[in-house]
Amino acid sequence: MPDTVNAESRQPSGPLAGLTVFDLTRVLAGPSCVQMLADLGAAVIKIEKPGSGDDTRGFVPPSMPGTAESAYFAGTNRNKRSVTLDIAQPEGQLIARALIARSDILVENFKVGTLARYGLGHAQLAPEHPGLIYCSITGFGQTGPYAERPGYDSLIQAMGGIMSLTGEPDGAPMKVGVPVADLFAGLYGAIGVLAALRHRERTGQGQHIDIGMLDTHVAWLANQGMNYLATGQNPPRLGNQHPNIVPYQVFATEDGHIVLSIGNDPTFARFCREFGLDHLCGDERFATNAARVANRALVTETLTPVLAAHSSSWWLGRLEALKIGCGPINTLEQVFADAQVIARGNLVDMARPDGTSVRLVANPVRLSATPVDYRLPPPMLGEHTDEVLTDMLGLSETDRAALRRDGVI
Numbered sequence: 001m002p003d004t005v006n007a008e009s010r011q012p013s014g015p016l017a018g019l020t021v022f023d024l025t026r027v028l029a030g031p032s033c034v035q036m037l038a039d040l041g042a043a044v045i046k047i048e049k050p051g052s053g054d055d056t057r058g059f060v061p062p063s064m065p066g067t068a069e070s071a072y073f074a075g076t077n078r079n080k081r082s083v084t085l086d087i088a089q090p091e092g093q094l095i096a097r098a099l100i101a102r103s104d105i106l107v108e109n110f111k112v113g114t115l116a117r118y119g120l121g122h123a124q125l126a127p128e129h130p131g132l133i134y135c136s137i138t139g140f141g142q143t144g145p146y147a148e149r150p151g152y153d154s155l156i157q158a159m160g161g162i163m164s165l166t167g168e169p170d171g172a173p174m175k176v177g178v179p180v181a182d183l184f185a186g187l188y189g190a191i192g193v194l195a196a197l198r199h200r201e202r203t204g205q206g207q208h209i210d211i212g213m214l215d216t217h218v219a220w221l222a223n224q225g226m227n228y229l230a231t232g233q234n235p236p237r238l239g240n241q242h243p244n245i246v247p248y249q250v251f252a253t254e255d256g257h258i259v260l261s262i263g264n265d266p267t268f269a270r271f272c273r274e275f276g277l278d279h280l281c282g283d284e285r286f287a288t289n290a291a292r293v294a295n296r297a298l299v300t301e302t303l304t305p306v307l308a309a310h311s312s313s314w315w316l317g318r319l320e321a322l323k324i325g326c327g328p329i330n331t332l333e334q335v336f337a338d339a340q341v342i343a344r345g346n347l348v349d350m351a352r353p354d355g356t357s358v359r360l361v362a363n364p365v366r367l368s369a370t371p372v373d374y375r376l377p378p379p380m381l382g383e384h385t386d387e388v389l390t391d392m393l394g395l396s397e398t399d400r401a402a403l404r405r406d407g408v409i
Contacts, residue, residue, distance in 0.1 A: 024087075030107055036186070050408075067352075160214055258307070352377045
């Protein structure tokens with residue numbers, strides 16, 4: 001079980017400590033980008049709409065145990081201070097600009113042109129703040145014929161090609177079971193911010209980072225994208241099989257399923273020798289990976305009864321002993337109970353101000369000198385409004401009361 005982190009009063013200590021992010025993001029792509037920066041030590045001011053906040057606060061059920069907070073929101077909003085601010089009001093825009101003046105990085109995922117209407121677009125802020133790093137994450141980027149369209153994960157998965165590659169050969173196109181289009185956009189956004197910080201370190205100049213979800217989606221088509229570019233042919237859906245390696249797929253066992261991943265010819269020959277399939281080593285249809293790819297159906301048909309003859313545990317034990325790639329198909333319950341997952345510290349419990357604890361998936365980046373820093377649990381809506389406006393802008397209790405009366409905060 002992970003230890004509970006009581007970190008509310010700790011100062012940032014990661015590699016980005018001393019930097020401030022003005023966070024105008026919501027839902028997933030933007031918040032995941034900012035959480036990465038926050039985990040690396042940046043101080044984050046998360047701006048949320050008074051009364052409702054980030055859309056994902058309402059994405060329930062489920063809620064985190066012992067709270068009314070959505071699990072969805074909790075997953076990408078640790079290490080952030082929540083400030084409620086209505087940037088559609090002139091007073092809210094003035095406060096936003098004052099906070100931006102004290103920030104190093106601004107991340108936003110509004111539709112193209114929305115923030116410009118509030119005087120908060122990059123072109124409006126850059127002359128006054130030339131060192132500001134401004135990262136925009138949208139569905140289709142700032143230019144092109146689709147720039148003004150809204151972007152949603154399933155829409156991007158459909159348009160970006162991954163759904164045409166995912167699913168059974170004779171089945172319907174299938175999206176990935178987690179919002180990968182959002183998450184990859186967030187990761188590329190964080191990478192862009194880190195590169196821009198290095199540039200600013202050398203030159204003093206900030207810049208605008210333009211992240212389009214469709215762009216990042218096309219970028220991670222990886223070998224399948226290259227397969228198309230090399231052949232001009234649309235890769236077919238292969239279910240759980242690999243387009244370039246055979247056998248590298250799911251097989252049914254006597255009592256379930258496992259993944260068998262044989263990545264080269266010597267390993268395939270070793271598999272055959274160990275499990276009574278020596279005759280395949282001399283068969284030209286099986287001898288090389290290229291031949292096995294060309295005879296994919298035959299390889300699968302030949303190995304299916306072999307794998308089905310024993311239990312999953314029998315296969316996993318013997319394959320692991322032979323150093324042949326294999327693995328169980330875990331449920332999430334099994335994932336979070338896995339000895340390797342636990343040993344690597346992939347879960348973290350964070351104490352909330354009310355004494356309850358929230359369990360989160362940890363950041364996977366392992367830095368030897370400046371480790372990831374867990375300081376703040378996912379915030380309640382507006383939890384830090386008074387603190388931030390007092391500490392950073394010097395607003396008095398009277399000032400804040402007037403802003404609340406007018407719905408600005």
